[in-house]
Amino acid sequence: MLVLKTINHIQNHLSNSGKTVGFVPTMGALHQGHISLIEKARNECELVVASIFVNPTQFNVKADLDKYPITIEADMDKLIAAGCDVLFLPEVEEIYPTEESRISHLDLGYLNEAYEAAARPGHFDGVAIVVKRLLDIVRPDKLYMGQKDFQQFLVVRKLIEAYNMKVDLVRCPIVREPDGLAMSSRNVRLTGDFRTAAGEFNKQLFRIKENTGKVPLSELVAAATEKLNSNPLISVSYLDAVDGQTLLPVQQMTDADEVAVVAAIDVDGVHLLDNVIIS
Ligand code: AMP
Numbered sequence: 001m002l003v004l005k006t007i008n009h010i011q012n013h014l015s016n017s018g019k020t021v022g023f024v025p026t027m028g029a030l031h032q033g034h035i036s037l038i039e040k041a042r043n044e045c046e047l048v049v050a051s052i053f054v055n056p057t058q059f060n061v062k063a064d065l066d067k068y069p070i071t072i073e074a075d076m077d078k079l080i081a082a083g084c085d086v087l088f089l090p091e092v093e094e095i096y097p098t099e100e101s102r103i104s105h106l107d108l109g110y111l112n113e114a115y116e117a118a119a120r121p122g123h124f125d126g127v128a129i130v131v132k133r134l135l136d137i138v139r140p141d142k143l144y145m146g147q148k149d150f151q152q153f154l155v156v157r158k159l160i161e162a163y164n165m166k167v168d169l170v171r172c173p174i175v176r177e178p179d180g181l182a183m184s185s186r187n188v189r190l191t192g193d194f195r196t197a198a199g200e201f202n203k204q205l206f207r208i209k210e211n212t213g214k215v216p217l218s219e220l221v222a223a224a225t226e227k228l229n230s231n232p233l234i235s236v237s238y239l240d241a242v243d244g245q246t247l248l249p250v251q252q253m254t255d256a257d258e259v260a261v262v263a264a265i266d267v268d269g270v271h272l273l274d275n276v277i278i279s
Contacts (some may be wrong), residue, residue, distance in 0.1 A: 144209040
């Protein structure tokens with residue numbers, strides 16, 4: 001695997017390759033969820049490019065940026081094992097050479113108000129600006145992103161549409177731990193009873209999916225929220241049925257072509273995201 005740190009190097013390498021390029025942007029601390037994206041890209045593209053860049057503009061709390069786990073050696077071993085061809089590993093100055101380059105000019109509308117955006121002002125602007133920058137540099141044919149970060153996926157789709165970018169956005173399924181907890185670099189911060197409690201999160205979401213069509217959607221959502229909140233170790237941040245294309249709330253299954261339940265809980269100060277598509 002080639003490790004390239006500058007825009008010049010990666011563009012020289014990719015521009016003359018004549019191969020279809022699949023791109024997987026990450027912030028490192030890789031787990032099997034990330035690796036599943038690499039594997040999908042490996043199956044579908046001739047050249048697989050991953051990036052590891054802990055993007056400062058998407059952290060609205062500096063302390064979170066400072067404590068983001070860096071495990072670069074282990075990450076590289078995993079990428080090599082999964083068949084990644086090129087790792088783009090830029091410094092912050094390479095991505096953001098000026099103050100102006102840190103500013104997003106894309107109006108994300110509702111996606112910048114709801115759910116994850118409400119608690120983290122500026123977060124999705126930071127996501128949009130870094131993905132735009134990375135896509136302009138790598139110019140992949142296919143971009144692989146996880147369904148796990150449902151709102152982020154819609155932000156990136158909006159970005160691609162807004163700038164009319166020529167890239168196929170591929171939504172990759174959520175990879176889970178043996179008890180069903182969605183894999184996340186945050187999971188290592190959960191121990192003992194807190195970790196056990198977190199295992200109930202996905203079960204409640206899948207219960208909604210199983211009972212869809214049998215019980216009214218609003219009742220299923222209310223019951224899952226109540227069940228999770230009844231555990232003193234869990235606090236539900238949000239749990240809503242939404243239109244999977246717009247993220248707007250839906251009342252019933254007929255309100256949208258794709259209905260998803262998006263949710264976040266807080267367990268011992270760790271913010272966990274999950275979702276299920278129920279139609
Ligand atoms: P991150 O490094 O957290 O920014 O994640 C990089 C990419 O991996 C994003 O597209 C995420 O949605 C995706 N991802 C993270 N966790 C999972 C998971 N458990 N299953 C599938 N994809 C994931």
